Amino acid sequence: MELFIQQLINGLTVGSVYSLVALGLTLVYGILHIPNFAHGALYMMGGYVTLTAMSQAGLPYGLAIVVSMVVVGLLGVLMERLVFYPLRDAPPLHDKIAAIGILLFLEAFAQFVWGADYQTMPTPYGNVVTVFGLTLTVQRILIIASTVVIMMLLYLFLKKTFIGASIIAMAQNREGANLVGINTNKVAMMTFLLSGGLAALAASLASPINLVFPGMGHLVILKAFVIIILGGMGSIPGAIVGGYILGFSESLGATYVSNDYKDIIAFAILVIILTVKPNGLFAKEGH
Amino acid sequence: MLEVTNVSVRYGSFTAIRDVTFSVRSGEIAVLLGANGAGKSTLFRTISGLHKPAQGEIRLDGERIDSLPPDRIVQRGVVQCAEGRKLFARMSVYENLLMGAYVHRKDKEGIRRSIEHVYELFPILHEKRNETAGSLSGGQQQMLAIGRALMSRPAVLLLDEPSIGLAPLIVEQMFATIKQINEEGTTILLAEQNAHAALSIAHQGYVFENGTIVASGTAEELLANDDVRKAYIGT
Amino acid sequence: DSGNNDDGKNVVNIGYSGPLSGPAAYYGERTLNGVKMAAEEINKNGGFEVNGKTYQINVVSLDDKYLPNETAANAKRLVQEHHTPIIFTPHSGGVMAMQVFNQTDNFIIAAYTSEPKITETGNKMTIRIPPRYDGYIPTFTDYVMKRFGKKLAALPTATQYGKDWTEQLLPYWEKQGGEVVYNTSIDFTKDTDFFTIITNALKEKPDVLFIGGPSEPTAKVVKQARELGFKGGFIVMDQAKLDEMKRTIGSYEMLEGAIGVMPLVESKEAGAPQFAENYRAKYNAEPSSESAYNYLALYAFVEAMKAAGTVDDPVAIREHMNEGLKNIPEDKQVYIVPSVGEDGGFESKITVGAVEKGKVVPIELKK
Amino acid sequence: MAVFEKRHLWLAVLAVLALALPLLVANGYYLHMMTMSFIWMIAVYGLNLFAGYTGYLSLAHAGFFAVGAYTLGILTVKVGLPFWGAFALSCAFTSLLGLAIGLVALRTKEHFFAIYTLCVGYIIYLVIDKWDSLTGGVRGFIGIPAPSDIGPLSFQTPVAQYYLVLFFLFAVIFVMYRLVYSLTGRTYIAIRNSEELALTLGISTMKNKLASFVLSVFFTSLAGALYASFIRFLGPDIAYVTVMFDFLTYLLVGGIGTLAGPVVGTLLITFLSQQLQFLQDYRMLIFGPVLTLLIIFYPHGIAGGFIRYQAKRAEARRLEREANQTAAELAASRQGRDGRYVKEG
Amino acid sequence: MFLHVERLTKRFGGLLAVNDVTFSVEQGKINAIIGPNGAGKSTFFNLISGLHRPTSGTITFKGRDITRLPANERAKLGIARTFQTTHLFEQSTVMDNVIIGHRLRTESNLFDAILRTKRHRREEQACKEKAMEVLDFVGLTGVADRLVANLSQEQKKRVAFALALATDPELVLLDEPAAGVNPDETEGLEELIVKMVEGGLTVCLIEHKMSMIMKIADRIMVLNYGEKIAEGTPEEVQNNEAVIQAYLGGSTVA
Ligand SMILES: Nc1ncnc2c1ncn2[C@@H]1O[C@H](COP(=O)(O)OP(=O)(O)OP(=O)(O)O)[C@@H](O)[C@H]1O
Ligand SMILES: Nc1ncnc2c1ncn2[C@@H]1O[C@H](COP(=O)(O)OP(=O)(O)OP(=O)(O)O)[C@@H](O)[C@H]1O
Numbered sequence A: 001m002e003l004f005i006q007q008l009i010n011g012l013t014v015g016s017v018y019s020l021v022a023l024g025l026t027l028v029y030g031i032l033h034i035p036n037f038a039h040g041a042l043y044m045m046g047g048y049v050t051l052t053a054m055s056q057a058g059l060p061y062g063l064a065i066v067v068s069m070v071v072v073g074l075l076g077v078l079m080e081r082l083v084f085y086p087l088r089d090a091p092p093l094h095d096k097i098a099a100i101g102i103l104l105f106l107e108a109f110a111q112f113v114w115g116a117d118y119q120t121m122p123t124p125y126g127n128v129v130t131v132f133g134l135t136l137t138v139q140r141i142l143i144i145a146s147t148v149v150i151m152m153l154l155y156l157f158l159k160k161t162f163i164g165a166s167i168i169a170m171a172q173n174r175e176g177a178n179l180v181g182i183n184t185n186k187v188a189m190m191t192f193l194l195s196g197g198l199a200a201l202a203a204s205l206a207s208p209i210n211l212v213f214p215g216m217g218h219l220v221i222l223k224a225f226v227i228i229i230l231g232g233m234g235s236i237p238g239a240i241v242g243g244y245i246l247g248f249s250e251s252l253g254a255t256y257v258s259n260d261y262k263d264i265i266a267f268a269i270l271v272i273i274l275t276v277k278p279n280g281l282f283a284k285e286g287h
Numbered sequence B: 001m002l003e004v005t006n007v008s009v010r011y012g013s014f015t016a017i018r019d020v021t022f023s024v025r026s027g028e029i030a031v032l033l034g035a036n037g038a039g040k041s042t043l044f045r046t047i048s049g050l051h052k053p054a055q056g057e058i059r060l061d062g063e064r065i066d067s068l069p070p071d072r073i074v075q076r077g078v079v080q081c082a083e084g085r086k087l088f089a090r091m092s093v094y095e096n097l098l099m100g101a102y103v104h105r106k107d108k109e110g111i112r113r114s115i116e117h118v119y120e121l122f123p124i125l126h127e128k129r130n131e132t133a134g135s136l137s138g139g140q141q142q143m144l145a146i147g148r149a150l151m152s153r154p155a156v157l158l159l160d161e162p163s164i165g166l167a168p169l170i171v172e173q174m175f176a177t178i179k180q181i182n183e184e185g186t187t188i189l190l191a192e193q194n195a196h197a198a199l200s201i202a203h204q205g206y207v208f209e210n211g212t213i214v215a216s217g218t219a220e221e222l223l224a225n226d227d228v229r230k231a232y233i234g235t
Numbered sequence C: 001d002s003g004n005n006d007d008g009k010n011v012v013n014i015g016y017s018g019p020l021s022g023p024a025a026y027y028g029e030r031t032l033n034g035v036k037m038a039a040e041e042i043n044k045n046g047g048f049e050v051n052g053k054t055y056q057i058n059v060v061s062l063d064d065k066y067l068p069n070e071t072a073a074n075a076k077r078l079v080q081e082h083h084t085p086i087i088f089t090p091h092s093g094g095v096m097a098m099q100v101f102n103q104t105d106n107f108i109i110a111a112y113t114s115e116p117k118i119t120e121t122g123n124k125m126t127i128r129i130p131p132r133y134d135g136y137i138p139t140f141t142d143y144v145m146k147r148f149g150k151k152l153a154a155l156p157t158a159t160q161y162g163k164d165w166t167e168q169l170l171p172y173w174e175k176q177g178g179e180v181v182y183n184t185s186i187d188f189t190k191d192t193d194f195f196t197i198i199t200n201a202l203k204e205k206p207d208v209l210f211i212g213g214p215s216e217p218t219a220k221v222v223k224q225a226r227e228l229g230f231k232g233g234f235i236v237m238d239q240a241k242l243d244e245m246k247r248t249i250g251s252y253e254m255l256e257g258a259i260g261v262m263p264l265v266e267s268k269e270a271g272a273p274q275f276a277e278n279y280r281a282k283y284n285a286e287p288s289s290e291s292a293y294n295y296l297a298l299y300a301f302v303e304a305m306k307a308a309g310t311v312d313d314p315v316a317i318r319e320h321m322n323e324g325l326k327n328i329p330e331d332k333q334v335y336i337v338p339s340v341g342e343d344g345g346f347e348s349k350i351t352v353g354a355v356e357k358g359k360v361v362p363i364e365l366k367k
Numbered sequence D: 001m002a003v004f005e006k007r008h009l010w011l012a013v014l015a016v017l018a019l020a021l022p023l024l025v026a027n028g029y030y031l032h033m034m035t036m037s038f039i040w041m042i043a044v045y046g047l048n049l050f051a052g053y054t055g056y057l058s059l060a061h062a063g064f065f066a067v068g069a070y071t072l073g074i075l076t077v078k079v080g081l082p083f084w085g086a087f088a089l090s091c092a093f094t095s096l097l098g099l100a101i102g103l104v105a106l107r108t109k110e111h112f113f114a115i116y117t118l119c120v121g122y123i124i125y126l127v128i129d130k131w132d133s134l135t136g137g138v139r140g141f142i143g144i145p146a147p148s149d150i151g152p153l154s155f156q157t158p159v160a161q162y163y164l165v166l167f168f169l170f171a172v173i174f175v176m177y178r179l180v181y182s183l184t185g186r187t188y189i190a191i192r193n194s195e196e197l198a199l200t201l202g203i204s205t206m207k208n209k210l211a212s213f214v215l216s217v218f219f220t221s222l223a224g225a226l227y228a229s230f231i232r233f234l235g236p237d238i239a240y241v242t243v244m245f246d247f248l249t250y251l252l253v254g255g256i257g258t259l260a261g262p263v264v265g266t267l268l269i270t271f272l273s274q275q276l277q278f279l280q281d282y283r284m285l286i287f288g289p290v291l292t293l294l295i296i297f298y299p300h301g302i303a304g305g306f307i308r309y310q311a312k313r314a315e316a317r318r319l320e321r322e323a324n325q326t327a328a329e330l331a332a333s334r335q336g337r338d339g340r341y342v343k344e345g
Numbered sequence E: 001m002f003l004h005v006e007r008l009t010k011r012f013g014g015l016l017a018v019n020d021v022t023f024s025v026e027q028g029k030i031n032a033i034i035g036p037n038g039a040g041k042s043t044f045f046n047l048i049s050g051l052h053r054p055t056s057g058t059i060t061f062k063g064r065d066i067t068r069l070p071a072n073e074r075a076k077l078g079i080a081r082t083f084q085t086t087h088l089f090e091q092s093t094v095m096d097n098v099i100i101g102h103r104l105r106t107e108s109n110l111f112d113a114i115l116r117t118k119r120h121r122r123e124e125q126a127c128k129e130k131a132m133e134v135l136d137f138v139g140l141t142g143v144a145d146r147l148v149a150n151l152s153q154e155q156k157k158r159v160a161f162a163l164a165l166a167t168d169p170e171l172v173l174l175d176e177p178a179a180g181v182n183p184d185e186t187e188g189l190e191e192l193i194v195k196m197v198e199g200g201l202t203v204c205l206i207e208h209k210m211s212m213i214m215k216i217a218d219r220i221m222v223l224n225y226g227e228k229i230a231e232g233t234p235e236e237v238q239n240n241e242a243v244i245q246a247y248l249g250g251s252t253v254a
């Protein structure tokens, strides 16, 4: 039982990171219909910027994360302006390939600037806490707590503010949004800003328990795609729930099924779900 | 109020609108008649800023609006109810209307009143307010599109073929509604194929063919014109 | 080309194909750095002399993204366009793809991989550079078993290297009366967090963890194991280096009881300190054994060319490898490699170290 | 018709060039590159048939490529079948697998199909990676034989292998050509354009999609089997998404849904990436943006762009002709229609 | 009986889009369906053509129960349709569009295509001939090799007719063929529909243009809120109080 709960908490930790990454991905997908394969690269950039802000500018961890969210958010905006905006009328496949181009570039860029090797991100929250026989570090509690807070804020923003609603409106009809006076360019940029910021946050929170390196985006990006499909593409609650489902299925699958095949478990779950419900778990009924 | 001067619009090398000049006076209903592909929608999209004209000027109350982005044009009070409706398919009817008031988003009380007004005009929307827009039938969607356009309390309302695919009873109501909206103070530019009904509520009319205006006049003049009757009214 | 270059000097091209972009680039770069550093040193000292002609070395490196088919294409290109008698590559897939044609196309594969299969296929023109890891196993086992106990949990990296290690270590461990309580691999390219796996391993109450992979993530495994309350020792497979792991987690404190290869920086070999210093100066990074072994290998090849009296007859060069190894100048001997074995593998003298009371101490090798 | 013949002439020139290449360049590197490119091309044709002509983007094709390759390896090395028997069986097996997966996967549409197949591809990768005893896992699979002789034909030399691969490439192009201009091909294109409409026109969309998918998988597995017998070493990475992305890049840069696209795109990209080798570690710094820019500025790919350009010119000529005609007609009918409308003013 | 639906019902969530409708289509006649927006007319077509599965009720065509048959099978039995929003293969030429219309009458498969068998060549020829025939019928031979995307709205409507006719149907369902078409052109479409019936086809027509309906329809069914509220000749329907209430409105129609 203790093991089970410990693994639940482990799943909660990774699930939080997955959810954050998937949220950014699903936002961009939902609004601009771009499956942004470069999202993992934004995650990676988030790790490096935080690290650099700490080591070069000497900023404290928390502040470095904020800086990183802004920088990577702006990087996302730049991406939207330079690549996805010109491609807005192109068939969907083009976005994917263009995104792959960006991904290759950003990884090479990180390698060029920061080198190819692993780097360590220090955290002030390294202490271990043990409650009821469960082991946690403060960093892990921080990951879980800040994810929950960010998700609630995001939900309130989208549901309760007009600006947030404009994001949802644009997701459904870009021209219609234009016609009611929404500046769709601004919304698109804002979406990428949010998406980049969330990726940077996820990376900055997760890096102290892993490492920072040019390929670190690969750790999360495929899983994030699985999650947003699981949750229905473009669905925000879906991304959150999907993230945690994947986190739990990994930790419990590794414990009770097989560690070697735990990744297959996650993908197989998805394939089974899509086989039964071809439009995803949270798909809204079409018209 | 709305002046279009020497406007041409191109799609690539194809000129959809050639050197068009006309105006809509404040408080009036002007109607654009024209066959399919004449360029009515193109003109509307250009006025709304969704296309940039290749040449010419568009002015609202004397100020140029042809270089403004679409959202700024809506803020100025030129609102379009477009062909194809462009609704937010997975939002409810109510939310669609709410989004229509985007430019007045600070004015909570105003929004409430506007919504009530729209429900009065189209009771069916009230009945379906919690359904998603995508599940409405063609005609209901058209009403919602007009309702949504009204939510931004336009000074000039552009209606692109509002009667398309509507039942006769509804068409009649629709024109009555348009007239009512106009009488409440909104200037209206209407694109229609249903010339008879359109001219019967309009003040001024323009006949569009192949991207240019080939005739214009008051509604009575156009109704009295045999060729116009023959081509667009069919009796 | 091997021949004259612009200023009339003779040049030997040495080929390299490895992952220089993508997730494995850090590894590719380290191996390439060693080769390049040796070449530059040789060139700076005026090149080397064969049959009265003085040659400079030119390293031609190509990226293969870790893909065997790219390695094969690169090799074809290196041989065709640059007439390289020797091609370095740091992954077994690339080696195997080249072995299909290296004997007909006539070039030596300088393979930085400890995969035994590459030398078992009987390819006469392949040199395996790194030491065989099976030499470590008795010493490692003996040390941790005595110090911590008989229960072992194996958490190696999910690569061929990790698998090979595991397959050698576990039977030996059991033969020595030990018990393997948990065995799974960690995939550093797919796992974001190792808590789950380590939790599962620790619930079996092991005395020793067998870990390994690139130093940095391996260090993270150590750290998380300690966070989860593990008090025992570690067998660290030779890919990870104790000193690099220490850099990642800050001190040797958590590594107490870990046994692994002697860090290069602690090595007492003649060439090691100078190499480390030069490497730091040149690449602004800590040296690793990947760099050092490839560095040493190029010296050995150059000496073999001298001994063979040719720079463009790979067969002759291969035949003189033993002489080449013997003739490496003493100050370049980062490691001691007395000879090439029957199978074409370097027979290195290995050194082992363990962390005791916050310091790495050398451990006597068990025969 | 003249255009038709001109196209045939071009094809003939290219075919002769391909046939003569080993005689023209003695460079083993170029021969190797070309052989590899041809193998990719065959795989990309497979992708093109389904994504370009039938309208469904499958991201599992790298997986099928790997299944084709590994099956050949397992059948020759572990089972000990003769090469060509194993070759045929590996394509057949992969196609059957494609059939099974297609039956389920094709219930999904658009992005869901893409991601579904992405997951299928990833599962294939994981299985290859983890199923050590069968595939050699991360160690890779070695010892695959070169194609065995067929009568007097021997495939031991690189030149012979080049011709072998070229033969299969020609065969695939021939089949594609026949297909695209046939009723069956039109049916696929109809499904791509609107599945609902195709259905109400009495076309069994599921059956057609499935046939197209299986053939597409067959092409890709053929490429995989050729790869295995050419490189003769297999690692799980050939099933990985990066290979899939490469296929897509070739297809898109060349022109999706065009017959020439796979050839043009594959040649261009493989050679471009080889030419950028001098940049070493930083070549992706250039290659990435070049790829993105190509996509932005040549959205239809090289071949697609060219076809469009030709179509546009033809349309412009037609419009010009019509304009001249109607101008004449108008002039003739003007007199009778004066005063039809009230004049402006 | 030609086409007969018995107590047909379609429910979308809580909404009864088609509610317990029983209706027969008379062979060789123009059968019109009218009704307010959202009455369920298009849904009714979707049920007959097989794009939607009915919640309950049966559909019989030429004496055969087709309720569970998929759309493509129904097309083979001779049911063709057009869509309310013109639905064509926009990026293909008119000719290519129409050729596909006859595909269901051909047998050749992948292997025939690759081997270019006799059957394939014969069928290809047959499809082309059929295409020319129907293009001639709808009067579009002149634009056969133009892209559909470049056509006018009215021409597209005609292509949609041609496409439906190319399937060799016995029953053609037309969903608002004259929407967005000006009066002049509407007359042309009317003539075409009449010509189709004269050629032996049966037509089922949804339209809001009352002048057209009253002129050409033989029989009319009126739907309201998914229910059949009236059925009869144009005169009967025009004077039906319920229909006027629900749909036609007071004044005369344009
Ligand atoms: N996006 C586009 N690209 C190219 N040509 C276009 C585009 N949109 C419209 N056109 C062309 O411009 C011309 C005018 O079209 P427009 O839609 O403005 O006509 P309309 O009068 O609104 O017709 P309808 O009654 O069918 O709505 C037509 O010939 C049409 O084919
Ligand atoms: N796929 C669907 N899901 C949910 N509701 C639907 C769906 N399709 C239609 N409806 C609903 O069914 C009812 C009937 O719609 P239908 O499209 O059949 O009307 P119609 O008579 O064709 O109207 P119109 O003349 O406006 O086209 C409408 O209320 C519509 O909202």
Ligand SMILES: [Mg+2]
Pocket: B040, B041, B042, B083, B160, B161
């Ligand atoms: Mg229009």
Ligand SMILES: [Mg+2]
Pocket: B138, E041, E042, E043, E084
């Ligand atoms: Mg309808």
